[in-house]
Amino acid sequence: MKPIFLLLFLPLLLSCGEENKPNIILINVDDLGWRDVGFMGSDYYETPNLDKLAAQGMVFYYAYAAAANCAPSRASLMSGMNTPKHRVYTVGSSERGEAKTRRIIPTPNQEFLADSIYTLAEMLWDNGYTNGTFGKWHINEDPLQHGFHVNVGGSQRGNPGSGGYFSPYKIDFIEAGAEGEYLTDRLTDEAIAFLNQNRKEPFFLYLPFYSVHTPIMGKKNLIEKFKDKPGTEGQERADYAAMVASVDENVGRLMTAVDEWGLAEKTLVIFTSDNGGIRDISHQTPLRAGKGSYYEGGIRVPLVIRWPGKINAGTTSYVPVTHMDFYPTIKNIIKGKDREASETLDGIDLSPLFAQQEMDERSLYWHFPIYLEAYNPKEDGGRDPLFRTRPGSVIRKGKWKLHHYFEDDGYELYDLQQDPGETQNLINTHPEVGDQLKTALHAWRRQVDAPVPNEPNPLYEDEFHRKLLNELVVN
Template sequence: MHRWFRKSISVLALISLLFSCLEKRSPNIVLINVDDLGWKDLGFMGSAYYETPNLDALAGQGMVFYHAYAAAANCAPSRACMMSGRNTPSHGVYTVDNSERGHPKTRQLIPTPNRHFLPDSIYTLAMMLRDHGYVNGTFGKWHINEDPLQAGFHVNVGGSHRGNPGSGGYVSPYKIDFIENGPEGEYLTDRLTDEAIRFVKANKESPFFLYLPFYSVHTPIMGKQELIAAFADKPGTNGQDRADYAAMVASVDQNVGRLLAVLDELKLADNTLVIFTSDNGGIRDISYQSPLRAGKGSYYEGGIRVPLVIRWPGKVQAGSKTDVPVTNMDIYPTLKNIIGAKIPDHRQLEGRDLAPLFRNQPLEERALFWHFPIYLQAYNPREDGGKDPLFRTRPGSVIRKGKWKLHHYFEQNDYELYDLEKDPGETTNLAESQPAIRDRMIQLLDDWREQVNAPVPDQANPRYDKEFETNLIKSKLDED
């Protein structure tokens, strides 16, 4: 009897230990990063045209961040910032390809050279998770080196230096790297989700990091025909009216729904932290983000503000919302602290841990910074709403703190100050009427640039031609 009792205690202790281990197991992480999805391109963000029932349900199960930002206004630098936890001056990825964009006679300054890939010295988010027991898989657009397996992932499907799927590339046979062709006509968003689901099923017994950076909704705009037909007769509103783009958004929504259903089926949802966001603002020529100004490539709100939802059952209150300004650089330190990770140099991280918001605790107000010492030409001068008809943005820096946002453009050393609380469309420049606030923001921006050694171009471009620039602007505005 005594021996049986001791054996029973041992079994109970073992069971208790097993349950303790299960409770302490690090959460699975699913990070969904849609390409060029605008801040208002979702039902839960206020769109009356796009239909996103699965993402609307996800938003109701987690926390919605209404003032979430990408750390850069276009693809490669935003992804470099998110994966490194560092701002653009720390890694030198400012844009896609070269920094001398637009006509050379319209650029007053010699821009800062651009680094195409994230430096090998960077200890990435994926490396941190790999070194703390995670199995990492990425399925889709990578864009910050040749192969994500070099940056901490164990599995890669479809990710390389490529920034878009190529002409006609949303259907098989594909034009991207590291993927086998499926049946002719297979849709890329469906295929990437199939691969992601296979990864989840294969790794359900251990903590996994699933990075799902869809190529959608980047150009070329190619929706599935049956979904395009579903939107063909639906009336649009306020610059949101393209059935082919709505079809791409709907495909993303359907596939996110498929993935979440698998997490439920495998009983993984309760221990899985899901993050849904976009890498930058949407292209305004395709979809307006009103009341926000401009779109992808611009450092006005429409170019950098993005949707963000975080769901973590039992840890993040369902249906919660916040207006606290956050950035995609916050994802790395948040996950680091959640799993109790150690990294070689914690000072590399320029974001902050968002977990206190999950517990309804306040975060100390901070400034957010953007630095873009290069040029990015216009898409459509009549539609972009950017810096001017020739450029979505010109070399400059931006700071937001509280409700105030300051732009500093280097060519003329000019400033724009906006009250985002009253003027989210950045229509009224208060730089002259609010000099005290302007000067305080300028000092914060100057101090930050000095702290991070941000390059500020000051060499005049000998090819610049003022008359040529003036005439080109006029001709662009006169075009039908």
């Protein structure tokens, strides 16, 4: 039998423990480019609420998604693991693009996050949090199977479908609203209602907007607002600007609710994007390429973290960080216990950066043993015009970034400090740096058992491939 005084004080002790756990709000916009917001330098898109959020917290200028497209990025964010561990490498088949132009057989893709993986949401559930997700999930059929109590709009679907940004909706787990209701508005309404219902106890609010993913559909009044606004090269689409403006407006609504209910200092807010923007829609100059590519434009993303009292307003960080860092950071902040060994997590705790402390330099890795076909061969900016990426791996350490492509065993080395656009391959002029990064990359692949495909594709036709490339170059 427990002592009577302990029984009397146990509720108070538990309450004090709960009060020390911050609420977590994680806003994950779909396909929002690194420079598609005002606080990252865009002059065309208007994001006053996001700019305000950035001014209230810390902006990370070298933030990276763990993968260059939706499903693997989300799987890594939610698991805290790099792609070789969960084996979600892409959306659908890894055999994307014209078969006659693929030299090797890519690694098979696992479409969903395995049930055995202990997710960020499950860890928070087991540590007393109420969890709600509102929007795109994309890594299994129902997020309730991976640690959420409430789900609105999330399933295996990766986009809202043709015409799907306006009610009646075509996604799962959501009821139709009034005719013409806008999906981004509705998801925010649901998120605010969840916040209101759960604001007295620790909550995890995951808001993965479907915006700004295709189909590009903005509200008419916002499209009209941007129709005559002068753009800059690569950032000039009024319909896309309208979608960005809607995201901004709704993040502002959510932050207003947090502040008005007195939750600001009790709430850690993370704002980011799941991967780089689609270059055919919006350029991320000076970064090269876009979604689906492992050049900087495909994996560099906007990131703001706000936590009043813990993070000074108006601070910045130039330390390279990744979405895989969210899980260990949150786990450390809440002193969370889980049912899995912490070494399965591939990220690190970022909280020292919140206090502007120095951290040891580390390497970041990406692995993509698959193909992703081009969006627009003339716009994508990839290694060749047929694919946004071909099978390979990447390492970034310090200012250096090394690409390794498996088809031709090709290497590309870039100095991101001098050449953020990855235009000058230095593999031949800096062989000692290249060799160091090659050694590190190969060692990491062995450590995580990353598959390196090398079996020739019997459907590949060299003459067809060369002819197609030549036609694209000529045209």
